[in-house]
Every structure is written in C-alpha cells, then in structure tokens.
Amino acid sequence: MTHAVVQELLGRSNRLGADPTTTNFAGGNTSAKGSATDPVTGRPVDLMWVKGSGGDLGTLTEQGLAVLQLDRMRALVDVYPGVGREDEMVAAFDFCLHGKGGATPSIDTAMHGLVDADHVDHLHPDAGIAIATAADGEALTKEIFGDRVVWVPWRRPGFQLGLDIAAVKAANPQAIGVILGGHGITAWGATSEECESRSMEIIRTAQAYLDSRGLPEPFGPVRPGYGPLPDAERRARAAALAPVIRGLASTDRRQVGHFTDSAVVLDFLSREKLEPLAALGTSCPDHFLRTKVRPLVLDLPADAPLDDAVARLQELHAAYRGDYRAYYERHAAPDSPPMRGADPAIVLVPGVGMFSFGANKQTARVAGEFYVNAINGMRGAEAVSRYAPIDESEKFRIEYWALEEAKLARMPKPKPLAGRIALVTGGGSGIGKAIATRLAAEGACVAVADLDAGSAAAVAAELGGTDVAVPVTVDVTSANAVAAAVDATALAFGGVDLVVNNAGLSISKPLLETTDADWDLQHDVMARGSFVVSRAAARAMVAQRLGGDIVYIASKNGVFAGPNNVAYGAAKADQAHQVRLLAAELGEHGIRVNGVNPDGVVRGSGIFAGGWGAQRAAVYGVPEEELGAFYAQRTLLKKEVLPEHVAAAVFVLTAGELSHTTGLHVPVDAGVAAAFLR
Template sequence: MSSAPTPEVAALLERSNRLGSDPRNTNYAGGNTSAKGTAPDPVTGAGTELMWVKGSGGDLGTLTGPGLAVLRLDRLRALVDVYPGVEREDEMVAAFDYCLHGKGGAAPSIDTAMHGLVDAAHVDHLHPDSGIALACAADGEALTKECFGDSVVWVPWRRPGFQLGLDIAAVKEANPRAIGCVLGGHGITAWGATSEECERNSLHVIRTAEEFLARRGKAEPFGPVLEGFEALPAEERRSRAAALAPLLRAVASQDRPQVGHFTDSDEVLDFLSRAEHPRLAALGTSCPDHFLRTKVRPLVLDLPPAASPEEVAARLSTLHEEYRAEYAAYYRRHAAPDSPAMRGADPAIVLIPGVGMFSYGKDKQTARVAGEFYVNAINVMRGAEAVSSYRPIEESEKFRIEYWELEEAKLRRMPKPKPLATRIALVTGAGSGIGRAIAHRLAAEGACVVVADLNAEAATQVAAELGGPDRAVAVTVDVTSEEQIADGFRTALLAFGGVDLVVNNAGISISKPLLETTAQDWDLQHSIMARGSFLVAREAARVMTEQKLGGDIVYIASKNAVFAGPNNIAYSATKADQAHQVRLLAAELGEHGIRVNGVNPDGVVRGSGIFAGGWGAKRAAVYGVPEDKLGEFYAQRTLLKREVLPEHVANAVFALTGGDLTHTTGLHVPVDAGVAAAFLR
C-alpha cells in the first residue's frame, strides 16, 4: 500500500484533531471518528471499500495515521449475519481482527461497530459535557426532543458494543432527517456525507445543547452556598493542599502507590461550596469514560475549611475506611464468578471543600486526566440539574463497564511498569553535572522528578529535557534556606502528590591548604552540604512518614569522606559529615520503611559543576597536571583505570532505589573506579 494518506484519511485526521483539541467537544482520549472510502487491495490492486476509524486508546486531538484502524467494509458488515446476540456481543471484538485491511493499523476499539454499521461516509462519536448532560438527565429523552426536534434522536442507554452499533444504525435508517443522536448515559454520535458535513453536524449538536442548557436552565443548579464552605484565598488553600497531600496520598495508596494531581479550578471550588454537592457526588459519575478513570464516586471530606488539621486527619481516616468498605460491598453486589478480581478499593478522586480536588493514577498524566474527567462530570451534573435532575446509569451497569473483560484485556496489554513508576523523586543540585545525570536516569526509569537547583534557568532546562510537567517540574532551591527547601517540597506535593525518593546532591568545593582556608570557606561548604543535606532530609522524612509508603534518601557524598587528601579540609570534613548522616538516619528512619544510603564518587570531572567552578583548576595544580587532563589523571590512579562520569553516579543511585536492594540501608557505594585507600572498613 502507498504510505501517502488518501484524501479521506487526510480529512479525517484534520477533523479529528480540530474536534479533539477543544475540551468542549470531547474529553482526553474520549470518542472516536471514522471515514469510509476506497483504496487498492494490497494483493490484487482492485479498489476496496474501507473504513478508517480511531483505534483503541488513542486521543483525537493528537491522532495521526498510525492511530487509525483500517477495516474492509464488506467483511465488517458481514458480521451482522453471524452476530450471536447481545448476550455474546463481546465475541465480536475478536471478529474485528478478521476484517482488517493489510496490517490493519491500530487495534480496533469497542466502538468500531457503531462506525461501520451506520450508513454514512463519516461518523463522529464524542463525549461533550453538554451532550452528556442531556444524556444523564432524568427526562433526557424529552429534553432531547425539545432541544433538537427531529434532527437528533434519543438512543436509550446500552453498553458500548456491537448491539449499540446496530441500534444507532436502525435509528438513522428510521429517521432520515436526523444528523445524529444522543446516547443515554453516554454521549453523542453524528454523521455526514462528507467530512465537513459530519464535523458541522457534530458541532451543531454540541453547541445547540450548550445554548439550550444555558437558556433553559436555572441559575444555581447546585443550590445555595453552604455557609463556611466557601473557597479559601488562593495562597491559603494551596498551602493547605500541600499540608494535606501526604495524608491524602496515603489514603489513595493503601492498595498500591499512586501519583497525585491537585486542582483548585473555579468549577471544583464552586461545586464544593454548594448545598447539593454531597448528594450529587454520592450519585457518582455516569459517562463510561469518566468513571473508568474516576471510579464510580469520589471521597468527599464533609468538614468545612475551618476544621483543624487534627479533625481533618481523623475524619479522613474514618471516611477512608467507610469508602473501602462500601467499594468492596459494591464489588460483591455485582461480581460474577468470572469477573476480574477487585483492582483496589481506594478512591481516585478526593474532594476537599474550600481547598480543591486531588486525583490519583499510575502516573502524573493518568492522575491529571482523572481530575479533568471529574471536572467534566461536574459540568455534566450542572447541566442536568439546571434543566432536570442528574440521573446517572444504574450501579450494576457501571460495574459491567468497570469490570468488563474487554477493559481487563486492555489492561493486560499495557506494558510492564518501569522500576520507578509511581515514585516521585526530588534531586538537589539537579541543574547540572551529577544531579542532572541522576534526574535523567530516574526519569528514564519511570519516576516523576522535581529538579531542584539554585540556578532557576538550569533547573527549568533540565525539567524540559525530562519531558515537561507530566514528568518533571523545576524548583529554585538554595539548600541553606529552610524556607526555600519547604517551598520546594510544597511544589513537589502540589505537582505530584508526594515525595518518595530524595537525592542530596547539591554541593560546592573550595580547595585550599589549611592555613589558607577561612572560616567563611568552612562555613559555606558545611552550610550547603552538611547543613543543607540535614534540612532536606528532615523535610523528606516528614513527608515520607506521613505518606506511610516508605521511601529512599540518598546522599551523594565523596571518596573524600573516608580518604585523607591534601588541601581540602573543609570539603572533606563536610563530606564525612554527610557520610555519617547516612548512618544516623538509616538507624532512625528504618522503622518507617525509609532507607538511607550514600554514594561516594571520585574524580568526576567531565560535566561536573564543581570542577567547572574552579575546583578542577585547583586540584590540577595540586597534582601538577593540565586541567584538561585531570580526568585522565584520576583514572590512572584507580584500580580499573577508568574515568568516572556523572552517568556512573546516576547508575549507583538507581541501583540503590530501583527495587533490587529492598533490604539495604546505611550503605555507602563507592563509584571511584577503585581507590584502594578509600575502601570502606
């Protein structure tokens, strides 16, 4: 087949990207689009009727050619003749594989039948908040008729699948003037003879529903403001959110560790300030795309923002126990003998009145998207309550979606998590040299990384290198400042929900003989490395003990911590201080599952911020070699005769934290290519 896209495919991708880039039209990774046309058979060259449709798991806003499934229409439509009925409709998903054209492209999604069976050249299935509001209203069918007349038809709730495709095809055939339909409890579908007409019809349905809800709806669908539940001022609520984050992460991570995301958007704060929010939140979300990511309902703190931290902690503990018990009961009520095992009973969404929403997932993107979906759910509830009352699909139907074998199969197809998946790392001095290499290695192994450095520009650059805000954030931290350290951890807590892995790497070195070493030289180096490491470790321990997930603290010390060399008393003494902090903290924090270990590098010249700052020139002068040969000099004095690079130190940090050394604490790992005088005794 030619690699150049057909006109139908080009138009489909452009339409998909336009629709998917506007959150009013559909949520992230939600909905699917399709186009039908003719292309040569790869064997005979004869023209063949095909359908291109967004494959399983893709996102419309970023959809490209490889994200499309390509199927032969004759074979897809022939499946109607062998369809065994709604009780066995899941079997039809496997049958889609026998309809693929050539290599078939992406895996076909459960909605493939909807697109293939509807008699239209172009079809859009979307999840707009306005459309779902009608779909989830108690009298949604009557409201759809009032809003659209006979141009958009109501289709009662049915779980996505082959039968829903047949239902929509029948509705279109019976209503030749219709441009689309509202799917009860789900979303909308629209169609057209051309890509332009299909997009125009989709937008007409969405915008008309928006205008109808605004015109017909009452002013305060969530009820009056609850006295005492108003939003706190911005700075206060974010400070409160950071203080709550470790506790909430413990709530969300009892079954398995989760990454968090915090949102204090106007929609969330207004919802939580209104009288009806407890009732509506308890009803749960409705659209399948929503509750697959948010669970069937959130955990809602039922205390006002003025409650004390002690009251909040105690109440959250009680609410968490109740939530887990209720979720387990929900599973038992609906599970069949062949249902997948319960995946966990912790909430994915936690709502804190006056403060905002925390959402959780296996990584930052998943957590962020879960939060976005709950905002979608709030918008849906607002629209439904404005014109009627919010009525989500039945709990049993939610269970059928959440524990659908097809969803379970999708989870099984996902790649194995990386070793540091769900772990949140904070690395000091990460803007260059060893710290930068450590940040890169931890991110490559799946961690979210907080890049902390005195140089804000360097930290920002490294965070961008790591992939941006879903993977890394930059913080400006002078480790001699308790306030800046606290601010750095607050940023980490708001960005990712917690901290699990801290690397004390920030350092400086001033190389002088004893008689030329000033008290200022001594104080500066001890302030940054000895005192700074202590302050960072203290803040890390506070967060980690509250999270109850254990953790790792790693000190980048030095060969000089155990080896006596000339003309660097201040540097070597503070490195010895760091080395003993490792032992002391390993002894103290072990009961909390926090492991404390160290790495002792030596001779890391290339890429090192310390050596670039003048230390290299001074050490080269001490040893009588040119500065650009210092790395080679250090290498030749080692047992392995190998130069040590920042990446080698990063490898040691990963070895200590990557999961294989789970029973190791208080250890110092030399990364010096073998310096016998520095062997640990």
C-alpha cells in the same frame, strides 16, 4: 502517501479533541470511509479508518487508526450471536483488518461501520452529557432539537449499540445525530466537513439551551464555611494534605497524584448539593473508568483544624474501602475479574480542591480532567432537570468488563520506578542532571531542584514536560525554601518517595588559606543543606506511610584525607555520618537512607566547571583538561568516572532489588584503595 480521506479524518479528529469540553482525553472516536487499491488484487476496496482503542483524538496520528475492509466488517451482522454474546464480536474485528490493520479496533468500531454514512463522530461533550444524564433527557432532546437529533436509550458500548444507531439513522433520514442516554453523542455526515459541523451543531445547540434555560445555581447555594480558602492558605493546606491523601489512595497499590483547584472545582465543593451529587457518581463510561464509581468527599468545612481533617480522611477512607468492596460483592459474577483495588481515584476537599490519582502522572491528571467534565455535565443536568446517571449495576458491568480487563492486560509492564516521586537537589547540571535523567527514564516523576531556576527548567523540559518532571528553584541552605520545594513536589505529584541530596560546591584551599566564609559556605550547602532537605522530605514520607529512600551523594573525600581540602572533606564526612544516623532513626518508618561516594567526576560536573577543577589540577600539577584522565590513572580500574555512573548507583539503591539495605555507602570511584570503607 497518506490517503486524502485519512488526512481529512486526522484534521477533524485533532480539532475536535483539542477542546476538553468537546471530548475528553482518549475519549470518543471518529471514522471515515473511502476506497483504496487492494495491493493483492489491484482492484478498489472499500475501507473504514477509525480511531483505535486507547487513542486520543487531540493527538491522533495515522498510526493510531484501525483500518478495516468495510464489506467484511458489515458481514459480521450475519454471524452476530446476540447481545448476550456481543463481546465476541471485538475479536472478530481482527478478521476484518486491511493489511496490517493499524491500531487495535475499539469496542465502538461497530457504531462507525454499521452506520450508513461516510463520516461518523462519537464524542463525550459536557453539554451533550448534561442532556444524556438528565432525568427527562428524551423529552429535552425533542424540545431542544426537534427531529434533527434522536434520543437513544442507554446501552453499553458494543455491537448492539452500533446496530441500534444504524437503525435510528435509517428510520430518521432527517437526523444529523443522536443523544446516547447516559453516555454522549454521535453525529454523521456525507463529508468530513459536514460531519464535524453537525457534531459542533449538536454541542453548541445543547450548550445554548443550558445557558438560556438553566438555573443560575444548579448546585444550590454556597454552604457557610465551605467556600475556597485564600490562595496562599489553600495551597499550603493542599500541600500538607497531599502526602496524607496519597498514602491513603495508595493502600492497594502505589499511586501518583494530581491537584486541581480550578474555579469549577472549588465552586462545586462549596455547594449544598456536593455530597448527594458526588454519591451518585459519574455516568459516561469513559468518566467512571478513570474516576471510579464515586469520589471520596471530606465532609468538614474548609477551616477545620488540619489534624481533624487528617483523622476524618482516615475514617472516610476506611469507610470508602468497605463500601467499594460491598459494591463489588453486590454485582460480581463468578466470572468477573478480581477486584482491582478499593481506594478512591478522586478525593474532594471543600475549600481546598480535588486530588486525583493514577498509576502515573498522566493518568492522575486525566482522571482529574474527567471529573471536571463530570462536574460540568452534572451542572448542566441539574440546571434544566435532575442529574440521573446510569445504574450502579451498569457501571459495574463496564468497570469489570472482560474487554476492559483484556485492555489492561495489554498494557506494558511498569518500569522499575513507576509510581515513585523523586526530588533531586542540584539537578540542573552534572551529577544531579544525570540522576534526574536516569530516574525519569526508569519511570519516576522527578522534581528537578536547583538554585539556578533556568537550569532546573531546562532539565525538566528535556525529561518530557510536567507529566514527567517539574522544575523547583531552591536554596538548600534555607529551611523555608526547602519546605516550599517539598510542598511544590507534593502539589505536582502527590508527595515524595525518593530524595537525592546532591546539591554541592567545593573550594580547594590549604588549611591556612581557608577562610571562615569558605568553611561556612561548604558546610551550609552540603552538611546543613542535606540535613534540612532530609528533614523536610522525611516529614512528608512519614505522613504518606509508604516508606521511601533518601540518598546522599557524598564523596570519596569523606573517607580519604586528601591535601588542600579540609572544608569540603569535612562537610562530606558530615554527610556520610548523616546517612548512618538517619538510617538508624528512620528505619521504623520504612525509609531507607544510603549514600554514594563518587570520586573525580570531572566531565559534565558543575563543581569542576565552577573552579574546583582548576584548583585540583593545580594541586596535582596537571593541565585542567587532563584532570579526568589523571584521576582515572590513579584508580584500580584505570577508568574515568562519569555522572552517569553515579546515577546508576542511585538507581540500583532505589529500584527495589536492595530493599533490605540501609546505612550503606556505595563507592563509585573506579577503585581508590585508600578510600575503601572499613
């Protein structure tokens, strides 16, 4: 049974974490103290429940809490070796855990345990950070709150900061909390309700001051030519730039992208103070750990020619990498972790929007959300003072903190397709759905493309939502629709790396009954459609300079001459030769083109369910419901082929083990000797 204190803590945490202006994703932490029965002694024991390392307040559950024995945690004060060795105290928290201890204790555990209050909140609200990063933040804190909230100068999170805040509370019994210079806020209370109320009082009071006393244009006037482009033009420009920028941001390691063109972002990008403020970087540790020390800013007006923008981005990226290396070398000590990568996590393009990057979609999206928080904080600081983030040297100490390095080392090994972005046509059912499902399960972000919008949306939702998959409605016979689908994939995830040409249909008729329309439809969808998709995807892949994979779901029928199948077989033979032609042409760009030749995929197949099954069953003189078994019996392995088997072949071709294979067709037909490739 969940302890009542824990239930209160979780409710408070979820409410505070629901608003990104109150605290950002995975940022801040909350705690509660109470008594429970020790199962070993049978006597009461004082405990503290606190959000564990890496957890998120908005979605926090009991499993995300660390549970410590309070007397043991507070006894660490007696063995504290001083600020020069305070990192050692994090390992000591493990010796204070109660039972299995729950989640891993975070660096902020001392702040919660040492403060003499039953409930403590530590948050990163936009309004609080505005005051915390103002040049005269201490004076503003006094003016805004009187003695109800106390200023605490910047100190890196850790045991000493916990001691500092505990001392401030003891010396100021009237105080409800503190503003942490450069960082955020901390509040406390005797009850969970009081603590939450005080946190919100600090945030709302700070926001009210900013609203009533702040300058109307804290970022300065709009620069001519830097305002937002019209909606359609802006999105088209973003889609064209996304693969280029993703390729640059993936120089050291492959990244997934996220695009943001909210009003907050576009306004910041249009203002005179954009470049000097962006150069100062973010301040709150949670912010710059996600966004890097500063963003890359394109210094051209919104309507600059696209080629000029691309060339300038390449120049700025080279300069950014050099500047980042110099930053690392300025501050690195002999025991610092190696430089993790010199590419930007945030790229700002005036008139267009913000591109943010991370190892996966969630990380990329959250980086963008954090930079929006940073913009809000900068706006507030500039509105009433001057934005003054923590020193660059302090940022380096946190970015290359041994504890942060240890946290990264604890992360699970990436899945084989992590960082890859896939576009699967015909993804709303059958083989396409199986392929989309397998690619997502192996770590890829997937655009599920289908003519049936409802089917595409249903599959994308099944795969886990927009951080994993997005639906795209597309008619592959339309070059404009295909270009829009590739653009949508780029806007959703940053680009495209892996394309599966799976969209298809079939009409089984003898030659003399096959109409021109039958022939044209099948060739339009499969032969022409896969050509159009490959062409649009290859453009994006070439722009990215990251290589890529194009996979054709062809067919045994492209090799084997079966009866009553001229239009379908000829279209599949066309696809099969496209594999060879494109492999020869695109190899210089690192793009591999391969094919899969399935046969007799009856169960779960959209083609068979659409009438092809009945037609082929009639040709072979078997009941339709027995068609799968019939196909199995004519194979060498006597096994039925399922959509999952085709998906497995796509995975094998694209997961990296066949990195030197291109122009190959893989049969997935359980062994049809007549279709052996020669």
